[in-house]
Amino acid sequence: MFVxxxxxxxxxxxxxxxxxxIQFIVEDTGIGIPAAEAERIFDEFVQLNEYYDGTGIGLTxxxxxxxxxGGDVVLDTTYTAGARFVFTLPW
Incomplete structure (x- = not known):
């Protein structure tokens, strides 16, 4: 684990x-992401908060x-202390 x-x-x-x-799990203590936006945040150029830097392309x-x-990246909507992304790759 790296912190x-x-x-x-x-x-x-x-x-x-x-x-x-193998799974790479990234957790942060930021503002979080509403469960209703869990799929939309993976769309190109989507930013939920305009006050943060970025172009909205990284998750895409x-x-x-x-x-x-052959894997996927998803938002873990059960995590409530910020945001948790799970990146899974097959062997």
Whole structure:
């Protein structure tokens, strides 16, 4: 597990082996993402909060790469302390 601290926020990267693959789990302590937006955030140029930097393309690219490799990236909507993304790749 890797933990990164940025000012008052924290980002954690966890790696785990699952049946047939590996998972990269990224958790942060940011503002979170409403469950209703769980799929829309993967659309190109979507930003839920205009006050944060970025172009809204990163999650689109990450999901596209994961799917081309036979995996996926999803938002874990059960996580409530910020946001948790699960990136799964097959062996």
């Amino acid at each position: 990164f601290h940025f000012e008052k926020q924290r980002v954690v990267l966890k790696l785990s082996v699952v049946d047939g693959g 690219v990450a999901r596209s790469l994961a799917r081309r490799l």
